[in-house]
Amino acid sequence: MRRPLIAALLLASVAAPASAATRVEHAAVVRDAALAKSEAYPILEDLTTTVGQRMAGTPAEARARDWAVKAMQNAGLANIKTEPFPLKVWIRGAESAEIVGSHPQKLAVAALGYSGATPAEGITAPVVYFADYKALEDAAPGSLAGKIAFIDHRMMRTQDGSSYGTNGPVRRSGPALAQSKGAAAVLIRSLGTDSHRNPHTGGTVATPGTDPIPSLALSLPDAEQLARLVQRGPVTLKLVSTPRTEMGTSANVSGEIPGSAANEIVVIGGHLDSWDLGNGVIDDGAGVAITLAAAKAIKDAGVKPRRTIRVVFWGAEELGLLGAAAYAEAHKAENIVMAAESDSGADRIYRVSSKVSEAGLPLIAEITRTLAPLGIAPTRDNNAGGGPDVGALGRQGAGILELEQDMSRYFDLHHTPDDTLDKIDRAQLDQNTAAWAAATWLAASDDRPLRTK
Numbered sequence: 001m002r003r004p005l006i007a008a009l010l011l012a013s014v015a016a017p018a019s020a021a022t023r024v025e026h027a028a029v030v031r032d033a034a035l036a037k038s039e040a041y042p043i044l045e046d047l048t049t050t051v052g053q054r055m056a057g058t059p060a061e062a063r064a065r066d067w068a069v070k071a072m073q074n075a076g077l078a079n080i081k082t083e084p085f086p087l088k089v090w091i092r093g094a095e096s097a098e099i100v101g102s103h104p105q106k107l108a109v110a111a112l113g114y115s116g117a118t119p120a121e122g123i124t125a126p127v128v129y130f131a132d133y134k135a136l137e138d139a140a141p142g143s144l145a146g147k148i149a150f151i152d153h154r155m156m157r158t159q160d161g162s163s164y165g166t167n168g169p170v171r172r173s174g175p176a177l178a179q180s181k182g183a184a185a186v187l188i189r190s191l192g193t194d195s196h197r198n199p200h201t202g203g204t205v206a207t208p209g210t211d212p213i214p215s216l217a218l219s220l221p222d223a224e225q226l227a228r229l230v231q232r233g234p235v236t237l238k239l240v241s242t243p244r245t246e247m248g249t250s251a252n253v254s255g256e257i258p259g260s261a262a263n264e265i266v267v268i269g270g271h272l273d274s275w276d277l278g279n280g281v282i283d284d285g286a287g288v289a290i291t292l293a294a295a296k297a298i299k300d301a302g303v304k305p306r307r308t309i310r311v312v313f314w315g316a317e318e319l320g321l322l323g324a325a326a327y328a329e330a331h332k333a334e335n336i337v338m339a340a341e342s343d344s345g346a347d348r349i350y351r352v353s354s355k356v357s358e359a360g361l362p363l364i365a366e367i368t369r370t371l372a373p374l375g376i377a378p379t380r381d382n383n384a385g386g387g388p389d390v391g392a393l394g395r396q397g398a399g400i401l402e403l404e405q406d407m408s409r410y411f412d413l414h415h416t417p418d419d420t421l422d423k424i425d426r427a428q429l430d431q432n433t434a435a436w437a438a439a440t441w442l443a444a445s446d447d448r449p450l451r452t453k
């Protein structure tokens with residue numbers, strides 16, 4: 001029976017500003033309450049059931065913002081704001097890939113974000129195989145004229161997701177690189193670790209001043225099928241992909257638990273937009289739900305932070321961190337002392353990392369100690385990135401906290417039709433939320449400087 005103890009601690013907390021000892025005691029109370037039952041799952045269930053996918057700049061993302069304002073109100077946040085910015089919206093069209101000739105068969109594909117279109121009737125062209133990104137780099141200029149470049153690679157399952165980083169160029173810049181050598185279109189082996197016939201979509205970066213070529217991801221089994229066929233002899237493919245772009249609007253949504261030193265701000269959050277194939281549950285409905293539930297856990301504990309806790313839901317992350325750039329520019333004059341994003345799924349936190357001033361390291365040690373009972377390890381260094389949408393804030397000098405999530409199964413689901421609610425493990429989600437609640441409270445109730453410049 002822990003209830004009387006929690007109640008006693010909570011009552012004590014309301015009366016006086018937290019001393020060093022009670023700050024840590026409150027962190028444990030907030031942590032244990034969230035671990036027992038956090039609000040993350042109902043928040044995540046509601047967003048991903050009532051809105052579903054939330055492609056950047058579309059009416060679905062706008063409905064997600066309406067949902068976010070209400071969810072922040074329900075969590076008791078103040079100063080709720082929506083800050084719009086313009087963007088080029090990318091809208092998926094028809095898409096298919098079919099081997100023609102002596103081994104005719106269909107392949108499972110999905111077009112990549114900001115990729116270009118084929119004519120409605122498609123294109124038919126020979127395939128040139130590249131074992132990895134480096135092999136494509138080595139291809140002679142002009143050697144891909146009129147051909148479809150197929151870029152293979154081997155992405156590994158890792159706890160820290162690092163294999164996504166090392167193979168990322170295949171998707172992000174592979175299409176532009178192949179285009180620079182004359183390619184008519186690009187197929188990539190999906191950046192993923194599953195064995196389903198689900199292609200993984202994702203963003204690409206075009207060379208400025210060019211019209212991007214059609215680029216699609218093959219599911220992993222289909223990439224292996226195509227690799228086997230290429231080994232047997234020349235392969236010709238018919239590709240159809242008819243996406244289009246138009247100008248539109250996205251926005252960042254934020255709400256606060258105001259602190260007594262209100263001009264010192266701790267930013268936590270996730271991104272509100274998602275890809276269009278699944279329901280955007282692990283990417284990044286989970287980050288939205290975890291950070292809002294963490295703030296709500298602090299509110300519900302009745303404790304008042306010294307620093308303002310600001311929950312930010314960024315828009316248009318998937319199309320190239322567009323909300324993050326707009327946010328950092330609009331808020332560069334503010335004293336954001338720390339920023340942290342949850343954008344690696346909904347599984348457990350296993351390690352803390354940071355990038356804070358020397359003077360802030362004792363706070364990170366305090367966070368680490370408080371999270372240790374959740375099975376969370378300390379950092380290896382003080383050089384963390386903190387999640388995609390807080391990178392720009394970190395470069396402006398905000399201290400960075402990263403609660404590293406176990407990404408072992410993240411890339412089975414990431415950017416696929418399988419990113420759905422049934423994949424959520426509620427015990428892991430609550431452990432994750434407990435870590436966020438306790439760490440956010442410790443940072444927001446503290447006064448040690450964290451900024452790196």
Ligand SMILES: [Zn+2]
Pocket residue numbers: 271283284317343
């Ligand atoms: Zn994400």
